[in-house]
Amino acid sequence: MTLLPSIDSQTEPKANVPTISLEAIQAATSLSKRRRFRLSAMLARAEREGARLQYWARSAALVAIALFFLAFAKWGAALVFTLSSLGLFYIIGLVNYRLVKRRLSPPWLSAVIGTLDIVLLTFLIVGRNPFGTDIIPPAMHLREGTFAYLLIFVSLGALTLSPRLALWLGLSAALSWTAAIVWVISRPGTYIASKIRSDMELVDRLHFAQDPNYVDIIAQSANVVLILIITGILAIVVSRSRRLADDYIAAERSRINLARHFSPNVVDELASADEPFGPVRRQEVAVVFADIVGFTNYSEDHPAEEVFELLRQFHRRMEQVVFDHGGTVDNYIGDCIMATFGVPRPTETDATRAMRCAWAMMNSMNEWNARRIAAGEDPIEVGIGCQYGPVVLGAVGSERNLSIAVVGDTCNVASRLQALCRELDAGICVGASLVKAVGREDGIDALSGLIDHGLVTLRGRDEPVNVWAIPRAGKA
Numbered sequence: 001m002t003l004l005p006s007i008d009s010q011t012e013p014k015a016n017v018p019t020i021s022l023e024a025i026q027a028a029t030s031l032s033k034r035r036r037f038r039l040s041a042m043l044a045r046a047e048r049e050g051a052r053l054q055y056w057a058r059s060a061a062l063v064a065i066a067l068f069f070l071a072f073a074k075w076g077a078a079l080v081f082t083l084s085s086l087g088l089f090y091i092i093g094l095v096n097y098r099l100v101k102r103r104l105s106p107p108w109l110s111a112v113i114g115t116l117d118i119v120l121l122t123f124l125i126v127g128r129n130p131f132g133t134d135i136i137p138p139a140m141h142l143r144e145g146t147f148a149y150l151l152i153f154v155s156l157g158a159l160t161l162s163p164r165l166a167l168w169l170g171l172s173a174a175l176s177w178t179a180a181i182v183w184v185i186s187r188p189g190t191y192i193a194s195k196i197r198s199d200m201e202l203v204d205r206l207h208f209a210q211d212p213n214y215v216d217i218i219a220q221s222a223n224v225v226l227i228l229i230i231t232g233i234l235a236i237v238v239s240r241s242r243r244l245a246d247d248y249i250a251a252e253r254s255r256i257n258l259a260r261h262f263s264p265n266v267v268d269e270l271a272s273a274d275e276p277f278g279p280v281r282r283q284e285v286a287v288v289f290a291d292i293v294g295f296t297n298y299s300e301d302h303p304a305e306e307v308f309e310l311l312r313q314f315h316r317r318m319e320q321v322v323f324d325h326g327g328t329v330d331n332y333i334g335d336c337i338m339a340t341f342g343v344p345r346p347t348e349t350d351a352t353r354a355m356r357c358a359w360a361m362m363n364s365m366n367e368w369n370a371r372r373i374a375a376g377e378d379p380i381e382v383g384i385g386c387q388y389g390p391v392v393l394g395a396v397g398s399e400r401n402l403s404i405a406v407v408g409d410t411c412n413v414a415s416r417l418q419a420l421c422r423e424l425d426a427g428i429c430v431g432a433s434l435v436k437a438v439g440r441e442d443g444i445d446a447l448s449g450l451i452d453h454g455l456v457t458l459r460g461r462d463e464p465v466n467v468w469a470i471p472r473a474g475k476a
Helices: 022-072 077-101 107-126 138-142 148-158 163-185 202-210 217-259 264-271 295-301 304-324 350-374 409-424 432-440
Strands: 281-292 328-333 336-341 382-397 402-407 426-431 451-456 465-471
Touching: 022 077, 022 148, 077 107, 107 138, 107 148, 107 163, 138 163, 148 163, 148 217, 163 217, 281 295, 281 304, 281 350, 281 409, 281 432, 295 304, 304 328, 304 336, 304 350, 336 350, 336 409, 350 382, 350 426, 350 432, 382 409, 382 432, 409 426, 409 465, 426 432, 432 465
Parallel strands: 382 426
Antiparallel strands: 281 336, 281 382, 328 336, 382 402, 426 465, 451 465
């Protein structure tokens, strides 16, 4: 965050007409393309995972069908042929899975293998078992309901989360079964009724139903329509799953962005709101700055790895303290952390919580320094500045990186108070506005130990500020 001068002192623009530059449009377009690319990559991984699920579901279905035939079919060469056909389906599925797993499968290969499955299955359903002893008219194969096995392969395509594959397999099944109907009708001895079933007398319908060479066009057309309906439903379900995945990614991205600023108990509430921060507005908040004293010298005397590890530990500690007191982490500025209380929504205890947070920061640093000294490391001193007053706040950034901008003189004063800690050899410097606000909130206990230093002229300000301070440990 860049500290700005008082919002009242900024020059208002003469026109309030927003303009969109060509660069901004190109950036937005590029962002959209990258977002689609990331989503496509994620869905590609999901499709590979779906291929694994498809393989196991396919294998389980083949085993179940094999057990069914073993239990109810007549043992003999015909049964061996049927089981061998199931084994062939398993091998085809295994080859496809291995290729997908090794990323050697082009997008069209799954469609080709799926079509091969459907065509082969249709041939086995309608065709005659070469080892069968009973000669059954082809029309009887259409009437045994075995077309339902085609729906298994259509459903397996949905596991890949590819709506195009689900549609393709469904259309392939419908066309394959239609071709089987046409082929059966063209066989010698097979016939269809000259009148539709609804125009027949009951006696005629029973006669045709008992005739093994009769093909009920209406019933078979209904089977084709059923395949198409189920295919459409599966494609819609898969498409909706992909959209839900996109929405989930967007929601998680928003939560990640919010988690950079807010405590976990606030993130879900804000993420579920359509406009969590509302329009840009002015309100009173408490601002806390915490900065490592002498960090520049420390960074010059220590390796970069130790410097960054120190910053990580410091930020983690201070962030946790802020969240424990219901505050918002506004920004990390090098070795400094800025927190606000009353963002995004003001409460009746913002100033008191900010003051107690400052105390907790000092206590956390004391505990950390005790561990550092015990480990033979130098202690770390921190300066903390607190102020309460009006600011202007709003959400800025993009969908990739949402930030909460808090600007105004209150932020500047809090930052200057934090720097003043070095001059006063104090651990915490507090503006009189925050002291008064804590008093109004009936949080007097949070002001224990504060010493009035009177009016102090801060750098960059014409008017002095009444400063209260808490001396460093051992300095009182």
